[in-house]
Amino acid sequence: MASTAPTLSEQALIERVKAGESELFYQLIEAYQRAVFSAAYSVLANEADAEDVAQEAFLKAYSRLDQFRGECKFSTWLVQIAVNEARMRRRKDRKALYDSIDEGYQDESGDYFPCDYADWREIPSEALEQNELKTALSRAISSLKPMYREVFILRDVQGLNVRETAEALGLNEALVRTRLLRARLQMRDALAPGYDGSWVSGSASYKKVRPF
Amino acid sequence: MTVIEISCVHVWKEISNYIDGDLDPALRERMSAHFKSCAHCSAILDGTRNVVGLVADGKTFDLPRGFSERLKQRLAQNLPKH
Numbered sequence: 001m002a003s004t005a006p007t008l009s010e011q012a013l014i015e016r017v018k019a020g021e022s023e024l025f026y027q028l029i030e031a032y033q034r035a036v037f038s039a040a041y042s043v044l045a046n047e048a049d050a051e052d053v054a055q056e057a058f059l060k061a062y063s064r065l066d067q068f069r070g071e072c073k074f075s076t077w078l079v080q081i082a083v084n085e086a087r088m089r090r091r092k093d094r095k096a097l098y099d100s101i102d103e104g105y106q107d108e109s110g111d112y113f114p115c116d117y118a119d120w121r122e123i124p125s126e127a128l129e130q131n132e133l134k135t136a137l138s139r140a141i142s143s144l145k146p147m148y149r150e151v152f153i154l155r156d157v158q159g160l161n162v163r164e165t166a167e168a169l170g171l172n173e174a175l176v177r178t179r180l181l182r183a184r185l186q187m188r189d190a191l192a193p194g195y196d197g198s199w200v201s202g203s204a205s206y207k208k209v210r211p212f
Numbered sequence: 213m214t215v216i217e218i219s220c221v222h223v224w225k226e227i228s229n230y231i232d233g234d235l236d237p238a239l240r241e242r243m244s245a246h247f248k249s250c251a252h253c254s255a256i257l258d259g260t261r262n263v264v265g266l267v268a269d270g271k272t273f274d275l276p277r278g279f280s281e282r283l284k285q286r287l288a289q290n291l292p293k294h
Contacts, residue, residue: 022291022292022293023291023293025287025291026283026284026287030280033275033279033280033283034275037275037276037279047276051276051279051282054279054283055282055283055286058283058286058287059286059287059290059291062287062291133266137266137267141267152267156263156264156267156268157267157268159268162232162234177228177229177234180228181225181227181228181229184227184228184231184260184263184264185224185227185228185256185260187260187263187267188256188259188260188262188263191259191262191263192259
């Protein structure tokens with residue numbers, strides 16, 4: 001972490017930016033760059049588009065700062081803007097094949113059956129040091145349908161709670177829980193050694209985890 | 213106290229809430245008992261927990277290199293100066 005501990009409280013910064021000190025805006029949003037970027041990424045699954053949308057979202061947040069009334073956390077408000085911007089971008093894209101499924105309230109209560117029962121109790125420690133695991137994680141996240149990916153990234157990657165995730169995405173909490181379940185189980189299916197297995201298949205600890 | 217048994221399919225539906233500690237105590241207990249005796253579900257539980265633990269460590273989403281600099285530039289170009 002950079003040692004840029006804000007000397008002003010968030011509320012004080014907000015007031016001063018509203019009053020015209022636009023040069024303080026970066027200080028206000030500095031800590032939320034990752035949150036806003038990953039929110040945009042959760043919708044778009046593309047780094048370049050997500051970065052562009054994140055920038056747009058910050059500009060929009062600046063121009064709408066008057067409308068922030070503190071009903072939710074400032075970070076949640078920023079994430080909401082990023083999600084909305086990203087959804088608009090996706091709608092503009094011709095490849096927005098998922099929109100009809102994605103925007104509707106669907107009941108996803110169909111039973112889940114795991115792809116396999118691969119045992120995955122230990123995370124091989126050398127895999128954590130390697131890019132392999134990171135690559136496997138992003139690949140698995142990209143493979144989720146957008147409606148699952150959005151919930152998964154906000155809740156599990158960013159660590160928002162269920163209520164905040166629901167607020168940011170404009171969903172009810174029950175739907176967030178259902179989608180989260182699906183997302184987590186699909187991530188497990190994609191990552192458990194032995195199913196895909198690519199990220200540790202050559203290593204010694206893979207054999208320890210899957211000794212056959 | 214007897215714990216009412218619970219099916220694997222039912223366990224899979226609640227596994228995410230179980231991980232989040234977001235269940236009523238009776239159901240939680242039934243699931244815990246199930247995990248002790250069912251190796252399959254217990255493997256799924258551990259794997260799913262691994263997923264949640266891995267992505268939560270903050271390293272999954274590094275900002276692209278130069279992100280902050282480009283953002284500052286964009287803000288400098290677009291925000292009013294006074």
